[in-house]
Amino acid sequence: MQRVIIENEAARQNALRNLRLLDTAPSESFDRITRLASRLLGAPVSTISLTDNDRQWFKSRFGVDLAEIPRGEAPCSYAIYADEVFVVRDMLADDRFKDSILANAGIRFYAGAPLITRTGYALGTLCVVDDKPRTVTDDERHLLVDLAAMVMTQIEVQNTIGRIHPTSGYPNEYQFFEDLEDLARRQPERQTVGLLIELASPQQITHGLRVLGAAYAEELIRSATEAIRRTLGDEIQIYHVGPTRCLVLLDQSAIVGIEALAERLDGSLRNTLLFCGVPVNLDPVMGVYVFALSAVENPRDIMRRLFNAADDARKTGRCLALYTEMGDRAHARSFRLINDMRDALTGSADFRLLYQPVVDFASGRCTGAEALLRWRHKTLGDVGPAEFIPLAEGTALIRPLTAWVLDTAMGQLAEWVKTGRFPKISINISMRNLEESDFAETLASVLDRHGVGAGMIQIEFTESVLVSYSARALDQLRVLKEMGVAIAIDDFGTGYSGLSYLQQLPATVLKIDQSFIKSLAVSEHDQKLVHGVIAMAHDLGYRVVAEGIENHEAYDMLAAWNCDEAQGYLIAPPLAPVMMDEWLESAKG
Numbered sequence: 134m135q136r137v138i139i140e141n142e143a144a145r146q147n148a149l150r151n152l153r154l155l156d157t158a159p160s161e162s163f164d165r166i167t168r169l170a171s172r173l174l175g176a177p178v179s180t181i182s183l184t185d186n187d188r189q190w191f192k193s194r195f196g197v198d199l200a201e202i203p204r205g206e207a208p209c210s211y212a213i214y215a216d217e218v219f220v221v222r223d224m225l226a227d228d229r230f231k232d233s234i235l236a237n238a239g240i241r242f243y244a245g246a247p248l249i250t251r252t253g254y255a256l257g258t259l260c261v262v263d264d265k266p267r268t269v270t271d272d273e274r275h276l277l278v279d280l281a282a283m284v285m286t287q288i289e290v291q292n293t294i295g296r297i298h299p300t301s302g303y304p305n306e307y308q309f310f311e312d313l314e315d316l317a318r319r320q321p322e323r324q325t326v327g328l329l330i331e332l333a334s335p336q337q338i339t340h341g342l343r344v345l346g347a348a349y350a351e352e353l354i355r356s357a358t359e360a361i362r363r364t365l366g367d368e369i370q371i372y373h374v375g376p377t378r379c380l381v382l383l384d385q386s387a388i389v390g391i392e393a394l395a396e397r398l399d400g401s402l403r404n405t406l407l408f409c410g411v412p413v414n415l416d417p418v419m420g421v422y423v424f425a426l427s428a429v430e431n432p433r434d435i436m437r438r439l440f441n442a443a444d445d446a447r448k449t450g451r452c453l454a455l456y457t458e459m460g461d462r463a464h465a466r467s468f469r470l471i472n473d474m475r476d477a478l479t480g481s482a483d484f485r486l487l488y489q490p491v492v493d494f495a496s497g498r499c500t501g502a503e504a505l506l507r508w509r510h511k512t513l514g515d516v517g518p519a520e521f522i523p524l525a526e527g528t529a530l531i532r533p534l535t536a537w538v539l540d541t542a543m544g545q546l547a548e549w550v551k552t553g554r555f556p557k558i559s560i561n562i563s564m565r566n567l568e569e570s571d572f573a574e575t576l577a578s579v580l581d582r583h584g585v586g587a588g589m590i591q592i593e594f595t596e597s598v599l600v601s602y603s604a605r606a607l608d609q610l611r612v613l614k615e616m617g618v619a620i621a622i623d624d625f626g627t628g629y630s631g632l633s634y635l636q637q638l639p640a641t642v643l644k645i646d647q648s649f650i651k652s653l654a655v656s657e658h659d660q661k662l663v664h665g666v667i668a669m670a671h672d673l674g675y676r677v678v679a680e681g682i683e684n685h686e687a688y689d690m691l692a693a694w695n696c697d698e699a700q701g702y703l704i705a706p707p708l709a710p711v712m713m714d715e716w717l718e719s720a721k722g
């Protein structure tokens with residue numbers, strides 16, 4: 134057995150602390166060993182004594198009530214550096230111990246075997262004491278050494294549970310954290326390359342689980358770790374750090390050929406998985422982070438950075454992405470926004486709605502307004518909906534967020550109804566909202582609460598997310614339509630669906646995306662397209678709204694093509710309610 138790096142006391146204490154044994158409850162598996170030690174060596178007291186910074190703490194004690202004693206005076210603090218067994222035949226005859234607490238308490242004899250980890254750190258001792266001076270036989274020495282080894286086996290077994298991923302049998306993230314800290318202590322001067330491999334996209338996993346069942350994930354990780362091992366070789370430790378994520382630490386020199394390595398890994402992963410004989414397509418992405426071990430303050434931070442890099446790779450459609458400070462800042466910002474959104478939604482005035490007028494082409498009269506959400510973050514300032522809505526859509530926050538918008542807009546509408554001049558408010562909702570089985574019901578109760586008729590509101594959602602409609606979303610839309618709510622497809626032209634596809638939906642309004650309107654004056658192609666879309670949409674019975682009208686040329690063309698309604702800066706920008714009142718007043722005159 135390799136012995137301790139004796140001089141490295143900080144590392145020794147760290148190894149002890151990582152085992153999370155100090156100050157834990159007594160356990161029968163350890164008590165059994167101290168009982169046995171006491172009986173076999175014929176000593177009244179036996180303890181498993183761990184050497185902490187300034188104390189000997191007893192994980193198990195037989196025949197004594199004390200929970201700990203000061204480290205300095207304890208024979209254990211000598212025993213941890215002993216080769217085999219440290220023996221004090223008579224404390225009163227030994228200058229080191231004759232005035233110690235133990236000697237004063239009547240203890241005369243001590244024998245302790247060090248408890249040594251596989252990596253060579255002495256954690257403490259298994260020891261016996263007696264109130265009479267005595268010696269130990271060779272047999273008794275061997276017994277004590279064997280029992281100490283049993284204590285270590287027990288500690289290691291306990292420690293392994295929770296460090297190994299049950300599916301793959303590979304060390305998990307906790308082992309990674311510990312190994313990284315260890316490495317950083319031993320070789321702080323080294324640079325290393327972290328490589329995180331995410332085997333498949335979350336959608337692929339969900340799909341796989343649905344079609345192939347739970348065994349799919351197990352099979353996936355088993356064949357993938359095997360493929361990674363074949364590519365990287367046996368010497369590289371693979372950590373299994375998430376359901377479908379593996380992580381390895383490579384030598385600094387690996388960065389030179391990292392792209393080629395990533396391609397090789399990608400190739401071998403893509404060709405690995407057969408499930409019940411059927412090939413399963415994997416779509417792996419990798420994140421890389423090069424860092425100095427001396428800079429490791431928190432190993433979790435290293436893992437987070439690697440996750441973010443892999444995430445960037447997936448978002449940008451690449452096989453590999455390098456961690457960058459800038460990318461990390463963007464992730465950190467998103468994380469912060471998500472965290473702060475809930476608070477901003479409850480109670481504070483950080484969110485508010487603006488209203489952008491929509492006018493009828495034929496009469497020029499205001500037919501309604503679109504409610505547009507604004508967020509003034511306490512420290513980050515104004516954050517646009519294009520940034521925070523997708524974040525909310527990726528979490529459960531989209532539900533309370535839309536609820537807030539509905540409630541606020543309906544409250545405002547009720548005010549405007551009182552003045553008798555405001556016809557309609559259009560609300561943006563997320564496809565995710567339509568997946569809520571009680572969305573229509575909740576909307577009905579908000580309308581009720583504010584005394585507003587369903588005929589006075591319109592909901593709009595973007596076509597681009599409508600790749601597939603779930604039965605539940607379609608149901609909700611039908612109920613909303615029956616209630617009398619107008620349904621509009623927002624940003625029409627940017628998504629995947631054609632007009633015929635849209636016919637599945639109970640929508641009655643199409644809002645042509647502003648990207649087509651912006652270029653109307655200069656692009657003949659867009660003129661033809663928009664003209665065509667308006668004609669077809671009318672044939673199919675839709676009303677057509679053009680958004681993003683910024684100049685008279687576009688306005689006039691759209692009017693000539695019989696577009697129904699107009700929205701854009703040319704008419705008015707999104708306005709606060711007071712400004713809206715003023716605008717309505719001036720528009721009348």
Ligand code: C2E
Nearest residue numbers: 505506518519522538561562563681682683701702703707
């Ligand atoms: P959208 O629903 O298509 O809204 C129109 C966007 O175009 C608004 O941006 C509006 O301010 C802007 N706009 C209006 N007229 C013009 C113009 O003439 N020129 C230009 N360049 N832009 C114009 P905004 O408010 O930043 O909103 C962006 C998107 O965020 C919205 O696009 C909508 O999809 C989403 N959104 C806004 N508020 C909400 C909300 O309360 N809930 C949900 N789910 N989404 C919202």
Ligand code: MG
Nearest residue numbers: 503561593623
């Ligand atoms: Mg909209």
Ligand code: MG
Nearest residue numbers: 623624644680
């Ligand atoms: Mg739009």
